[in-house]
Amino acid sequence: MRKLGGVAIGAGIGILVVVGWFFRPTTSAEWAGWVQTIGVLAAIFWSVRLQSTASRQSLRQAGQVAAMFASHMHWVFRELNDACIKRSWADYSVHRRILQEVLMRGREVTLQLLDGRSLAMVSSLRTIAVEALEKTEGHTESGNWMQLQLYFDRRLPSIAAWLSATGNPPESSGPTDYAGLRTSFGPLGDL
Structure with missing residues (x-):
């Protein structure tokens, strides 16, 4: 499960780097959009990680x-x-x-x-x-x-x-x- 999560994160970062390389933000609105996108993806990743940790802890308890x-x-x-x-x-x-x-x-x-x-x-x-x-x-x-x-x-x-x-x-x-x-x-x- 951890390997799959690591692969998904790596693929997501890779896609963002490739897209960012070809479509570089030039205006402040584009930069804000990129920062928001990265923030949303980080929040989703963090919530999935917390849910997984809580689930494992509940099973152990x-x-x-x-x-x-x-x-x-x-x-x-x-x-x-x-x-x-x-x-x-x-x-x-x-x-x-x-x-x-x-x-x-x-x-x-x-x-x-x-x-x-x-x-x-x-x-x-x-x-x-x-x-x-x-x-x-x-x-x-x-x-x-x-x-x-x-x-x-x-x-x-x-x-x-x-x-x-x-x-x-x-x-x-x-x-x-x-x-x-x-x-x-x-x-x-x-x-």
Whole structure:
């Protein structure tokens, strides 16, 4: 794309030089016309360049948001899995609430800006998150912890595979904006 733009600019400058060589401006009005033409062409070039830069930046940011969503999903599924192993209702309740927040943020990812793998990853992870929330909806403190733990344990490899397929291997630590996830929470008593 850059080569094509460079060729177009070079051709435009070449045409202006050739035309200017044969039809040299002689009056002040002709000089003004040439200066205006060069100014308009420079403005068009600059606006196309800015649009291209903004487009590339939007694509890059959408990919980063998708990767962050997947990383948060992996982390929260690991934490829910650990809570089920420990049979810790408090940990389970907090991390289920974080899963709701992660899904809400995952729904904010603009799908139109994602490429094939990232688009498939975000769509798949949204589905997995909704399924997990539905599966955990009726879970109580005395519920079947082992079945729920097996559910999370089966989903973790597929989330890690999506992360790896998009060039973002899963990290062992939690989400980088964990504090940001927690700020939107209300009291946990209404779970």
